[in-house]
Amino acid sequence: MDFPHALRQRRTRRRLSQLELALRAGTTQRHVSFLESGRSEPGREMVLRLAESLELPLRERNELLLAAGYAPAYQRTSLGDPALASVDTALRHILDGHLPYPAVVVDRYGDLVAANAAMGWLTDGAAPELLEPPVNVYRLALHPEGMAGRIANFGEWAQHIVMALHAEVVRNPDERLAGLLAELREHVRDHPPGAAPLGFAVPMRLRSPHGELSLMTTITTFATATDMTLAELKLEAFLPMDMATTAILSRPARQQPASEGGARGGR
Secondary structure (H helix, E strand, O other): OOHHHHHHHHHHHOOOOHHHHHHHHOOOHHHHHHHHHOOOOOOHHHHHHHHHHOOOOHHHHHHHHHHOOOOOOOEOOOOOOHHHHHHHHHHHHHHHHOOOOOEEEEOOOOEEEEEOOOOHHHHOOOOHHHHOOOOEHHHHHHOOOOOHHHEOOHHHHHHHHHHHHHHHHHHOOOHHHHHHHHHHHHHHOOOOOOOOOOOOOOOEEEEEOOEEEEEEEEEEEOOOOOEHHHHOOEEEEEEEOOHHHHHHHOOOHHHOOOOOOOOOOOO
């Protein structure tokens, strides 16, 4: 794909006018128009400014640079690389510090990268094949043999996940993510979300051997990362919504479900 087409496609996908993009990038609408028509060629700095203004993922910023004839600016480093050892350690501290509540780190496809010792509350009773690395937490949550049968408000929770993935696919198209979305939609098509509005925070009501857990989640991303691996990681931490859930999750380890704590995906 040439640069004019690539730029126009990404701008329209984000529903920005040429003027809005120009204002964000510190240039003129006329210049953006010339770039999209091929009448002007961008400098490397302008490509990076446009990519930043469009809030593109790092991988798409590299693609835009390549389309303009420049070398990629962002690298991808394995989490196992010594260069990221400090990041790996920091993630482990964050996960362990969230105990006794579950927390996981996933990549952009929902594949498990790491989890703390409380993940057993989520995986309890799931089919063994769903826990084989790489574990996909979206599949685990919505698969009939995963967590689905234990989620009391499955319709609302499932719709929450599907809507979030759909928005990501629309914003940043990806064949693999689109395939996962199609699979998850098959799992939830017979489970309408109900009449209540979903809102921004949808608690998960999860049945456990010790009673129902009411959990909300917070998601942390590495917004300033310049490495694609880090930029695409998400740390999802579960928090109790009531005192009963707090009491259950705070039980001694011997009373908790078998844990997948410390698990890592097949990276």
